[in-house]
Amino acid sequence: MKYYVAGLAATLTFGAVGVAQAQMVGIATSNPGSIFHNIGTAVANAANEAGLNATIQPATSPNQFIPLVASGGIEFGVANLQEVNYALEGQEWFSGNANPDLRVATLIMPLVEAIFVRADSDIMTHADLRGLPMVDGYTAQQTILPQLDAIYATEGMSRADMVAVNVPSVVAGADAFIAGEAAGFIFAHGAGKVREADAAVGGLRALTVEPTDENLAVAREHWPVAFFHFLEAGSMPGVTEDGWYFAYPQLVFTHANAPDDVVYEMVKAIAEGTETLRATFPPFGAFDPQEHMVGDIGVSEYHPGAIRYFREAGLWQD
Structure with missing residues (x-):
């Protein structure tokens, strides 16, 4: 580990x-x-x-x-x-x-989480989400907004860089993604809903973060207990290569x-x-x-x- x-x-x-x-x-x-x-x-x-x-x-x-x-x-x-x-x-x-x-x-x-996109898309990094529809809002689960901000901040972005698709919860966000309403969704690795989405769209790709001191510092401005966690390729749905993910x-x-x-x-x-x-x-x-x-x-x-x-x-x- x-x-x-x-x-x-x-x-x-x-x-x-x-x-x-x-x-x-x-x-x-x-x-x-x-x-x-x-x-x-x-x-x-x-x-x-x-x-x-x-x-x-x-x-x-x-x-x-x-x-x-x-x-x-x-x-x-x-x-x-x-x-x-x-x-x-x-x-x-x-x-x-x-x-x-x-x-x-x-x-x-x-808890280790990621923003997931379709494996057959050309979205390889968080920066590739700029201008695309992306889950947001989370009126019933406000904890997700600063986590999104923390992840986006590692690439100098904010939620304003995407087109908001407002959902009440992470489960609803995954459903919006499955329905084709959003380019990606945030969820914890290993959750049942991720496996459901993986099967529904024919495969997921989990977007990684770069584990630098600078990225950790900006992530903690939004989520103070954050750290980065390493997962090996194939260990979870969407983990297509070895990489680091947002965790707490x-x-x-x-x-x-x-x-x-x-x-x-x-x-x-x-x-x-x-x-x-x-x-x-x-x-x-x-x-x-x-x-x-x-x-x-x-x-x-x-x-x-x-x-x-x-x-x-x-x-x-x-």
């Missing part, structure tokens, strides 16, 4: 007996087809294997379910670190609505009032359930508990139940 640099919508009550009686827990995810729905499904399966009774609750985007988790309306969610940090402090699209009770359960493998940390998160025992058991299930995680969602093959679960989380805090597990597993250093 190379680096550059579902559920219940009401608060559940847990007894003092802990999780021994297969307590019900919810995991908030994005819509089916999205990377976070795939991740949430895998996490739920690993949790169920470990004795938790976990179900997923899909929503349009983390914009909606991050505050729900923060308020205790559901126990866990899967999202990206930058958006959880914004929600915690009430910044960007969460402006004026801070969620100080958000807590990190665990980091997982990074993903996590399973919870809220400050979630019972310590429940968070402990969830984190333990993820750490020890790698076979189930990978069988459910193959990109978990890149997940290494020793390497990924504990790391720099910026302004966020780990939940005490998670810290308890990390200490027991020798992953935590005060």
